[in-house]
Amino acid sequence: MDDRNIRRDKHPDREEDRKLPREERDLIQENEYADDDYIEEDDVWEPDEWVVWDAIAEGDVLDEEESVEDDFYDYDEPADRQPTSEEPEDPEDEDIRRLVLEAQREALLKERTEEVPRRGPSFGTKAMIWIISLMMVVSTFAFVLELFPLSAVDFLRTSSQLSQQETVQAQKESVVSVVTPDGSGTGFIISEDGTILTNHHVIEGYDRVSVVLSDDRRFMADVKESYPESDMAVLEAEDESGLPSLELADSFTLQEGEPVTFIGNPLSFRGVANKGHVIGPIRVSGLDEPVIMMEAPVYRGNSGSPVLDSDGQVVGIVFATLNHEEEGTVGLFVPVDELHRQRQENP
16 A cells, blocks of 8 residues: 555544535645645545554554555664654664673673682692692702711811811812712822822723812823722823922821811812811721721712821821721721832832
8 A cells, every 4th residue: 555545634524524515625625635745636535544544543453454564664673763764863872872782792701701710729639739749848858968968067167167277278279179071089289290199999990080270270180100909099280380289298197086187079069178086997898908097077079088187298098988887987098108108119
């Protein structure tokens, strides 16, 4: 049905109009609809069209045959406000609605992606972590104790005290590190031109070794003499002169209980001075002559350390430790007499 056929409220059959002459009624009808763009002069009123309009006005539901096309309705818009050509939709409202929808979408996305708070570890898990941590600490502590016994801390303190003495400071300058591909030990210079005394087991298997002085200077030295039966060896430096040196005693004459000092490179430390006292001689397997026991903190790396008497002379050379049944752990050194004997027998 065309919109032009939709009639509002106006029709010519009102009671008061029927009483007028036909010419006047026609004139009234023509004047009433003169301003209506949708009405043509030759339109004819039909009763059923009144019913259609009244039903629409009252909001009744129409059948398909009774439905009316209305270009002014946009069914995408809310029923309570339909935009018309005279009242266009405000673009600002559209922007606001879009912003609101975007805000809602973002809020929903944030709610979905928000992490659920994690529960803390259970008591059993915490206990297991503590047990494992404690075991690791104990294991580490045991490993450190194996490398550095508690008594080793004392010898560093003693070394610091002894190093305050000028005599000990001068003696430390003559003590060197003897380095081979297998490891390192201690040695000491006994002549200004670079004659060095150390243990045989420190340089065993090598004819040439590296020597590091107390001031970190380095040079190479050749093995000139080696006495496995006394665990001693003599090295000669190349083209060296004016080196600080220690004096050898003619013989070992110390008695039990007499004090001694020794300087070495134990436990990767360098130039550590310590003190002890003489216990007495003892025979050990592998060596031809008796060696001397001393009560002193001797550790790995002390091999080749000089043993000095109160006059600052070398009376022996440290080579090992021993777990004695009566004395406990003791240090062992070869008396200087053995070096003199070997040199006399092997000029």
